[in-house]
Amino acid sequence: MIDQNSILKMGHVILEDMFHAIKKRIKDQAELKLKITTEQFKLLHAIDQKKDEVIQKDMADMMGKNKSTILRLIDSLETKGLVKRVADTKDRRKNYLMVTKKGKEIIKQYKCILKLIIEDLQEGLTESELNTFYKVAAHFKDRATP
Numbered sequence: 001m002i003d004q005n006s007i008l009k010m011g012h013v014i015l016e017d018m019f020h021a022i023k024k025r026i027k028d029q030a031e032l033k034l035k036i037t038t039e040q041f042k043l044l045h046a047i048d049q050k051k052d053e054v055i056q057k058d059m060a061d062m063m064g065k066n067k068s069t070i071l072r073l074i075d076s077l078e079t080k081g082l083v084k085r086v087a088d089t090k091d092r093r094k095n096y097l098m099v100t101k102k103g104k105e106i107i108k109q110y111k112c113i114l115k116l117i118i119e120d121l122q123e124g125l126t127e128s129e130l131n132t133f134y135k136v137a138a139h140f141k142d143r144a145t146p
Contacts, residue, residue: 025117036080041110043073044082047097048107054097082106 027038036044046062047054060070074097077083082103088094099107122130 036106040073040077044077044103045107047083048099055094
């Protein structure tokens with residue numbers, strides 16, 4: 001019989017390996033087709049999801065990164081034509097971030113890539129097995145969240 005400690009170690013290794021493999025697969029496919037890194041996509045998507053006006057500081061706080069890291073990501077996204085900075089009419093030191101039409105298209109393409117990867121990963125599993133997986137994953141997430 002396997003002891004509780006061994007089960008926990010195996011579960012940790014399986015989850016860690018799975019997340020690394022999925023992340024690598026997304027990164028490889030997205031960079032190949034979209035010429036955008038995972039970090040750039042996360043920022044682009046975060047800007048797009050915000051309903052209010054978006055400023056650099058908000059993004060740094062939201063993503064848990066320092067302002068200079070976010071600035072570099074914004075610069076790279078702006079160079080690629082995926083976001084644009086719009087100066088505040090009242091405070092010229094303040095720039096709002098907006099996703100461009102091209103940026104919205106990249107988000108759409110990235111989501112399609114992710115959908116295909118998820119479909120491929122689910123292949124061979126029954127609906128019951130997937131429901132069990134999602135239930136266990138949700139439980140882990142709930143228990144891991146402080």
